[in-house]
Amino acid sequence: MIIYKIILKTLLFIFLCSHISTLSTTANETIKSKNKYKIVALTSLSADLVNSIDSKSLVGIPGSSLLKSNPSFQDIEIISSGRMPPSLEKIISLKPDLVIGANGFHDKPLSKLNKLGFRTLSTKIRNLRDLENLNEEINSFLSKKKIEPLNKKIQHCYPSSKISKAKNVIALVSTKPILSPNSKSWSGNLIQRFGLKNLTSDLESKSEFKGYVNLSQEWLLKAKPNNLIIVRTPGSNISQYESLAIWKKLPAAKKKNIFSFDYYGLINPGSLDSINKACKKLSSI
Numbered sequence: 001m002i003i004y005k006i007i008l009k010t011l012l013f014i015f016l017c018s019h020i021s022t023l024s025t026t027a028n029e030t031i032k033s034k035n036k037y038k039i040v041a042l043t044s045l046s047a048d049l050v051n052s053i054d055s056k057s058l059v060g061i062p063g064s065s066l067l068k069s070n071p072s073f074q075d076i077e078i079i080s081s082g083r084m085p086p087s088l089e090k091i092i093s094l095k096p097d098l099v100i101g102a103n104g105f106h107d108k109p110l111s112k113l114n115k116l117g118f119r120t121l122s123t124k125i126r127n128l129r130d131l132e133n134l135n136e137e138i139n140s141f142l143s144k145k146k147i148e149p150l151n152k153k154i155q156h157c158y159p160s161s162k163i164s165k166a167k168n169v170i171a172l173v174s175t176k177p178i179l180s181p182n183s184k185s186w187s188g189n190l191i192q193r194f195g196l197k198n199l200t201s202d203l204e205s206k207s208e209f210k211g212y213v214n215l216s217q218e219w220l221l222k223a224k225p226n227n228l229i230i231v232r233t234p235g236s237n238i239s240q241y242e243s244l245a246i247w248k249k250l251p252a253a254k255k256k257n258i259f260s261f262d263y264y265g266l267i268n269p270g271s272l273d274s275i276n277k278a279c280k281k282l283s284s285i
Contacts (some may be wrong), residue, residue, distance in 0.1 A: 001061065003171070013070075024096075037097040038096045038098075039059065039096055040061075040079060040096040040099045041075055042062055042080065042086050042102065042106050042109070043106075044062060044064035044066045044271050045269050046101075047062065047067060047073070048067070049138060050138055058076055062078070062079065062086070063081040063082065066273075067271075077094060079094075086109050088109060088113065098118075099120045100123060106189045107122070110174055126184070126189065127189040128193070131150060135153075153276075154272055159194070159283065163194055163283075165196060167285075169198060169229060170223060170227075170228055170229070171188075171191060171279070172241060173212065173233070173267060174230065175236075175244060181211060181212055181267075182198075182201065182203050182211060183202065185212060186268075188201060189265050196227075196263060196285060217246045220244075225251065227252050228259070229259050230258060232261065232263060261281060262278070265277050266282075
């Protein structure tokens, strides 16, 4: 259980540091277009986004499991492994025109690269609007005359008709502690996008993880969720939730309205494909 808690904290820290808010550029510089460009992406999401716009411009990527299985990234230089910091030596050798990193998680390497004269972009992704901004920003840097909108890349996240489900739901990320996203998180925003009433949306976070609230079993029982989203993380499974003393008393458990989601897509955006799959599943609740 201790190992599981360490893994969970690490996963949430990585996401919350790297994908939470709006765009910014270091040194307050405006990205200018060039005739030729080489981009190094320090996150799987930014790498995927750059690849979707201009695959030839992507010269460096993180060693992410989300990218390893995609043949589009097989011949691109890997500049980091696991949770280790990116290799500045490798990045510098690639002579990139732009290095895209995550605010809070890549602050040090981006700052060092900026001081060495490299142009950098620090990203914060808290909702789809932030992701749309990043899509536009990269398009602008690459001097693309025609911007392919984000809704063409993650179609399931843009429902064609107005949704008015009003079904109540609670998303659970862990059991010790019981963590659930509020409206200030990526997942909280995504859930509300599909007309679902997130019962923890307006709760103030007292958790060490910004955008997530600690719940007691008593509160969970009183909330009476008709639907539960269970997030799969390394070291977790449905049995851990079923072992909660109040589990069988919850309306969602009685009705078997339990929906299992992958960590990537719902909690950490991860990649365009992960996001699209999460949206498709949310639309079916």
